[in-house]
Amino acid sequence: MGNITVKKIDTSRPMTFLERIYIWEILRGLWITNRHFVVNMFFHILNLFGIKTKRKGAVTIQYPEEHRGWHRRLRTRHYLARREDDSPRCVGCMMCETVCPANCIYIVAHDHPDPNVEKQADKFTIDMGKCVYCGFCVEVCPEDAIRMDSGHLEICSYTREDMIYHIDRLLEQHHDPSDYKNHEEWMEEYP
Amino acid sequence: MSGKEKKTVKTVIDGKEYAFPQGTTILEAAKSVGIEIPHFCYHPGLSIAGACRMCLVEIEKMPKLQISCHMTVDDGMVIHTNNERVKKARKAMLEFHLVNHPLDCPVCDQGGECNLQIYYMMHGNYISRLRENKVKKTKKAFQIGPHVMLDQERCVLCSRCVRFCQEISKSNELGIFQRGDREEIDVFPDMQLNSPYSANVVDICPVGALLDKDFRFKTRAWYLESADSICPRCSRGCNIEIHYNLNRPWKNEGRRLARLKPRCNLEVNDWWVCDEGRYSFKFIDDDNRIEGPLVRTDGKARNTGFKEALELAAESLRNSAASTDVEIAVLVSPRAANEELYLLKHVFSEQLPGTRLVFSSATPFEPTEDDILRKKDKNSNTRGAELMGLTPDSAQVWSLSELKDAVLAGEIGALYICYHDITGLPEEFSAGWAEALERIPLVVYQGTNTCPTSEKAQIIFPAAAFAEREGTVTNFEGRVQIQQKVFEPLSEALPGWQIIQSLGVALGGSYEYESAEEVFADLAKNEPAFAGLSYEKIGSGGFVAKDAKA
Amino acid sequence: MPQVKLISRFFEIENSHRLRVYEENGGYSAARKVVTENWEPDKIINTVKASNLRGLGGAGFPAGVKWGFVPKDHEGPKYLVVNADESEPGTFKDRHVMINAPHLLLEGVIIAALSIAAKDVYIYIRGEYWEAYHVLERAIKEAEKAGYLGKNIFGSGHSIKVHIHRGAGAYICGEETALLSSLEGFKGWPKLKPPFPAVKGLFSMPTIINNVETLSYVPIVIEKGPEYFAGLGVERSGGARLFGVSGHVNRPGVYELPLGTPMRELIHEHAGGIREGRSLKAVIPGGTSCPVLTAEEAEKVNLDFDSLAEIDSMLGSAGVIVMDETTDMVKVLCRICKFYSFESCGQCTPCREGTGWMARIMERIVSGNGHYQDLDDLLDIASMIGGNTICPLGDAAALPVTSFIKKFRDEFEAKASAGSITAASSRLSAEEL
């Protein structure tokens, strides 16, 4: 466990008169929101006429058209990694299945055809409809087989069955780095 | 342990003084007062090897640390099992054990119940400083017998399995080859680990070197829950633990029961169980289980629900009883629990007086026997039936051949079969029965699995298997032991005593037992052989019935 | 001190292995004396006790005391086992005794067997000692023919049957309980003590196991009297023993010296000094399992049990290995470690895994990939092995490692630091975590 620092707010300070009558604070609040409105509106209008387009009126990113790019630590949909010889890394140890807090991983293991490799996942199924993206399975994997940096986050389907990813599907989609940004790039773009 | 009174000695362990019988090893003595000393090679049922050196303890006035599995307590001994020196030594020993251990815990079936893991977490917990290559053994995992897989790399060479084969099964298949860190366990050339007790080496292996082929990769140890039971496979009544998994149905090919493990009972089976018994559980989750009460009309069986089937059975039985030409016979099974036998005896004699009881202890199994555990009688409860007077020794009870004669003479109008698969028995018992069954107007079958006999029955009641119901069985020496209910019966199946009770009610009697325990209470009251027994008294170790010795 | 000629006088007599020659030189008189005078076992034991004769195989346990442990009222057979499995590197004295004076050994065997009333004697001889084996075999036949062995020895009614068993080449079988296991037909694994072999040994019967040299001194003790023998050496370390000098000396060989002789004298006078006039660097005083001595220590120390114990070494099997200044101590230790790793019986864990681990580290250091940290690791591993094993092989493997690294650390560090430190440093940072 890392250290969690809790910022303590000193509530023992008696409120000033202005704070107690409340009205002044309300007005201050209204002033802030009003200022945001006016400033943003100003830039919206300027942008509308193609002026000062670098300064946007809103921080919103128009998601499907505009991709924000992902921080390298972002957990995206799982995939099962392969070794250099293209065999699945997964050895079917069921650690991820055990640690999964959402109980969304289902593994059935069997003997590996190669006698020097003992175990292999026969069925490896993740129910994305249940997954909570906690990343415990990645953390716990002793073989670095299950990873959550596929770069696929748009998981949607019309049926629940489609949300269930079987081993073939998990194996075929690999790490796609195109949308990933490292920390420095990220901080530059989204300070 | 001879019955001779042993001198007690006063010994100080970790600052407290205790009294132990002389000759107790320090390890056992510490265990008896709740101090667990880690060990690999020591097993109470085997000779002392002293090889693993995990159980080192410090004894004052002795310069070296001593192994507690070999050293016996003595008067005035001051033992430290947990001081810094001992802890350091333990840590060192663990480090040595792990030098050439492959650390493939994730794929190792022992993971989760592995002593090496447990001790590492409890006593080791260091960061490895090994920078050398581990010594590779020639083969990874390979099969050394019908039930056992061997992985030499995981072996810590505690030699428990070797000693088991030398001392308990006396089959001597395993040996230790090579020496130094190249040393490995293996079967002797041209041999297989195929003694009838081979799978016990899996239980005693403290690490994942010897693994059960049947259980391999099916599930993980920590998914399993455990319940105590009694092996149903022979009249020894070995104490077992049932390991089962209900929460992850995709594991173990959908079977609930994952494996059986022996449970220590020094009066019955020590620490062991035979392979026949160990793998006798498959029928419980088999595809051919009878899942609901069936009524066969015109050769077609349909599930009618218990109510209808019971009423039909009761009516048919009553009709048979009303007829003066024919008799009703009940084939009692020595594989049924005491409670079922008791109810069978009472329900039929009270509701259908004149019912003929038939008893046979024949089984389809090979009558193997040795002087370790296995008994020739492959029924779990023959002695219980004997104690209740249900054996053909008594005049009222027929044997199977007497029944066949009666059937062929057309004297039997209805036959109620409990658990017996008559047609599946060895030739000497089953001969002619396939035709004989056809000649009985009404055959009622109560059992767990579909079998040729049940195919011939008109009414079939699905009974719960031994792990699905509570009950007691009496082993060959008259020891009454409890089989716990481990999980719910498959689909509509009911415990045998409930089926018989319901049939009794359908026949017009009033039986209001709520549990098998209540049936047993009645049994203890009415059967002199079981007088004074109760579930509480039987406990987990079993209790020898009073008249059993007679 | 000059050499004494007790056993070693037979080394110089031609055909001393023949019964005739041996008897001409006063052989079998001690045995005959014991038998014909009908000595009580206690008398023999007390005589040997009084002579302060210690077990000369390495451990140095007083022989007479050991014999006294055998239960007198035991029913059933008792055994005497002769440990002729001389396999400690650097030790070769027993071979000389067996080849040159087999009858001396047999005479000692007769006396010892009488003292414990053993009817069967097993000589467990190292498999490689082919010549010694044949010499002994012939000597036994001669002795049996002469009526000294076999039934009714010396016409006294006692009978002693001597069997020779050849070992299959395992170092561990020089350890007494492993030797017994091997003799019983099992794998040569040491047994747990207690019970000690004197109470429950070969085939679970009381058994005495003595080294060849020890038994060979017994007739001398009986003949010349315990006082003579005890008076040979210095106080508390009486007697003499055979020192096998090997290594970088001009005249390697077996020298019989009273205990307490300065090592300097042994090396420089008896063994003819260091080869090619080089200077001394280190001496292993009693086979490789003894802690090494630096040149300064070796120059000062006297060759007796106590003096060596004072400087944390042992006399061991008295196989003195002399190394001159050209010797690479790292390679020496690597060789020793590999030997023990190869010879570890594999029964108990610390020795089985630890010796192999140490050998692999040493090989890496020799190959130039070591690091300072390895040296500390080695010391730690050695301390983890030492004292925690069933038999002394663990200690034997651990002691040289400890002593070599402590006494020649500079040399080790020079070698170790030449290697890459990346692996080691990465591990250090992991430790800091």
Place this chain on the structure above:
Amino acid sequence: MLGELILKTIIIVVVVNTVLAFGGFLTWVERKQSAVMQDRIGANRASILGLRLWGLFHILSDGIKMFAKEEFIPRTDHRKLFLVAPFIAWFFALMGFAVIPFSNTLHVAGYELSLQIANPQIGILFAFAMMGMTIYGLVLGGWASNNNYALLGAMRGAAQMISYEIALAAAVVGPLIVYHTLNMQEIVLWQAKLWGGWLPLWGIVVQPLAFFLFITAGAAGTKRVPFDLPEGESEIIGFNLEYSSMRFGAFMFTDFVEKILVSCLAVTVFLGGWQVPFLTENGFVFRGETLLALSPLVIWLIQPAAFFLKVCVVIYVLMLVRWTLPRFRYDQLMHLGWKIMLPLAFANIVITGFVLLVLKA
């Protein structure tokens, strides 16, 4: 007579449709304004043929969605009440607009042409009465839903609205004392006065405290955040819990209509109604000098525009409040209503009366 009937009908149709259209427009405004305040963009995805118009089509799509959604009606003994309740609220909210004067009276061809549906002498009381009646829709809806949470929400709503209705009415009493009339048109006309020749004597000038109380109580009366306890859609849930589809839409729409009504009342009573400062019937006049002469028809058109603008400003302020302040706790709500606003309103009445007495003397 018939002409007047036609005229009134036209005015009613115009007013009702304008209000409804404006209410619909407000649904978009609310989303957009909050978005801009919060550095967002707001609804902008609905499009027709790729034309987005900053999300204006969301009004349309919301409407279609409301109609197209499945309507769920709970099992209740008061099915009819359940069905009709939203429209009761809606109806009374719309009724309030009957007395709002959107413009001056224009005398054309013997007709009094005024953008006011009715001009009773008790105009303002009528407006308050109608506003008060909307509670029925709410309470009936909550009651008929056959749901404890809905009922509790309705009870909360009724208690809250009654509490603030009193403060609302009491706040207006001050200005009414000053104006000396209940007629809406006359109230507006009174505010044409200039104080010192340059400061328009609007209600906000003569009764600043009353204005403040009125806006606050008005916001509470329309169940807007920070006074949205009757609904509390995100967690405590309220009277409209069981409503779905267009009936829910009607409730939601009533909110917007009420908001417009409160804004209209505030503008009428405190912000000079359709008055434009310095705009007399001859054009813009400042200290007796005519700055800009305008025809009466132009003036008559400027005035509703001014009214509309003022309403927009008030609505902006209300929305600003709604997206700035967090919700009150219920006890705070009651505390504010009964222990602060009501005494302040009464104090305002007393002081007003006292000041008027002094001025007269």
